[in-house]
Amino acid sequence: MKRTNTFDIAPDSETTEEILTRVLDASASLWNKLTYDRRQQFFDGESVWECDGYYDEYVDVLSGATTQQIARVNDTAWRSFFELLNDPEYDPSPPGYWGNQDDGRELRTYIRNDSYTIQWNRRSRLEIRIGMDLKDEYGFGMYERLRLPVRGNPKWRGDSGRLEISYDSVEETYRVHQSVTIDDVEESRSDGSEAAALDLGANVLVACTTTTEEQYLYSGQTPFEQFRETTNAIASAQAKLPDGRHTSQRIKRLYRKRSRRRDHAVNALLRDLVERLEAAGVSTLYHGDLTGVLGEYWSVEANLKAQTFWAHRQCIDRLESVCEEYGIDVGALSEAWTSQTCPECGERDRTRRHRETLTCPCGFDGHADLVASRTLLERATNTTVRPTARPVRFQWDDHQWFPVEGATVTPNE
Ligand SMILES: [Zn+2]
Known part of the structure; x- marks a missing residue:
């Protein structure tokens, strides 16, 4: 069954935070562009699945895996919208943007399970893949990942799933939600139906x-x-x-x-x-x-x-x-x-x-x-x-x- 670990990451230098912010902001920019184009297509009566060509624009900042991951989450949102659309009982609206004009983009990203590692110990850390441009700009090695100190402990151990990182502007912290699949040891009191x-x-x-x-x-x-x-x-x-x-x-x-x-x-x-x-x-x-x-x-x-x-x-x-x-x-x-x-x-x-x-x-x-x-x-x-x-x-x-x-x-x- 699926569980979620929630913890914070605390960048240990201004440079680290700057790189992280750029990844989150580029993710939101990708999401919003894709969403904008798809909404235009949708309202024009065109297919929303024709919208591509974003890969090249973001791959060098986000890495290929993260670029694809965000596009996939966006696909999922549209698919569930279309599923509801033909049902006369429902009246769904198309997927929306991360952030708005007053507040700017919402800093957020999704990282695929093979694009990060977490080491849990006294000085726990999360490492995420970043794009080549960022590596060049900040002097990272070819296979080096962005290293982020972790605050907190995992509640669940198991197979790592997708990671969501977002900036919580009230608590001024970077929050991570990691989905984890654990063995069905303790089943809920019902069958999940x-x-x-x-x-x-x-x-x-x-x-x-x-x-x-x-x-x-x-x-x-x-x-x-x-x-x-x-x-x-x-x-x-x-x-x-x-x-x-x-x-x-x-x-x-x-x-x-x-x-x-x-x-x-x-x-x-x-x-x-x-x-x-x-x-x-x-x-x-x-x-x-x-x-x-x-x-x-x-x-x-x-x-x-x-x-x-x-x-x-x-x-x-x-x-x-x-x-x-x-x-x-x-x-x-x-x-x-x-x-x-x-x-x-x-x-x-x-x-x-x-x-x-x-x-x-x-x-x-x-x-x-x-x-x-x-x-x-x-x-x-x-x-x-x-x-x-x-x-x-x-x-x-x-x-x-x-x-x-x-x-x-x-x-x-
Ligand atoms: Zn009555």
């Missing part, structure tokens, strides 16, 4: 229900407050701009800060959730069709805010790549009515929502986002799900998501 569904929202960022009848809620309170504070700061900086000016260094900085903090919380959330799901034996995760509105109960303003916050496509790309690491399939499903359908009796016209609670004339009441994820799961799996235990609620403390003991489900004040 369980499923889960999640619902994205605002007060609660993610509500999730599993067929093992567990429910999770990730509170949006802290991340949303931070997002709102920075949004207000942007607005007041914009108001002070002289006539004819539309932006300033300060405004650009604020935008960057805003999305970095959000990405940090969201990335940590997805990983926390997916690890829990994997431990519960979940092999398929469903999410709602995110192109629609978040629910008729939201005001237009709240809806816009939530959509700005979420950067949906980016979030789903991220979710897909984390799930892939853990061997979990991702499926999209229409979420029409899910947040107002009573899970007990199916009523949807006479249910009422007050704040986060959905009540039904049949006597049911429950957290609306959890109801939505449960209904989505029941539709996706065609089974009845009866969550028994209390939902687990998580709060964000700027570093990690931690379960809040004995908390009630609705802290909406």
Whole structure:
């Protein structure tokens, strides 16, 4: 079964960091170019598989293996998009970019299992292959690899799989996720055929229900407050701009800060959730069709805010790549009515929502986002799900998501 080792790398000189940054940035540049061309082709009704010719441009920086690896991950993203495209139930969007115009490229790469080595000992280190141009420029030998000191210890030992390296700009560190295949010694408590569904929202960022009848809620309170504070700061900086000016260094900085903090919380959330799901034996995760509105109960303003916050496509790309690491399939499903359908009796016209609670004339009441994820799961799996235990609620403390003991489900004040 697949497991993931997570650790940091700490470049021991400015030169090492510079080379690493160039590799990550070139990877993102390759991803974005390929994505841009494929999106153009797709929207023009052409085949996206005709896009090539990137190899020569990147091979001397990234090495051939890494150039191919990134193109392959991009292929996979498009293939899964096309698989969903012909299904009338789904409404997928094409794969998105790493980073955006405000923040620049997201530093990230994927390294194939034969293009790196890790030595685990008191002074652990990771060595990755780099392209000939970088070797020449920095005086590396023909077969020399970039050597990066590792902080942390492996949780799992086994056959090494793909490596993902990305820069975490909030913690200011280079984070590595290594996929590892280990012998099936301790099988999960189920056969891995369980499923889960999640619902994205605002007060609660993610509500999730599993067929093992567990429910999770990730509170949006802290991340949303931070997002709102920075949004207000942007607005007041914009108001002070002289006539004819539309932006300033300060405004650009604020935008960057805003999305970095959000990405940090969201990335940590997805990983926390997916690890829990994997431990519960979940092999398929469903999410709602995110192109629609978040629910008729939201005001237009709240809806816009939530959509700005979420950067949906980016979030789903991220979710897909984390799930892939853990061997979990991702499926999209229409979420029409899910947040107002009573899970007990199916009523949807006479249910009422007050704040986060959905009540039904049949006597049911429950957290609306959890109801939505449960209904989505029941539709996706065609089974009845009866969550028994209390939902687990998580709060964000700027570093990690931690379960809040004995908390009630609705802290909406
Ligand atoms: Zn009912």
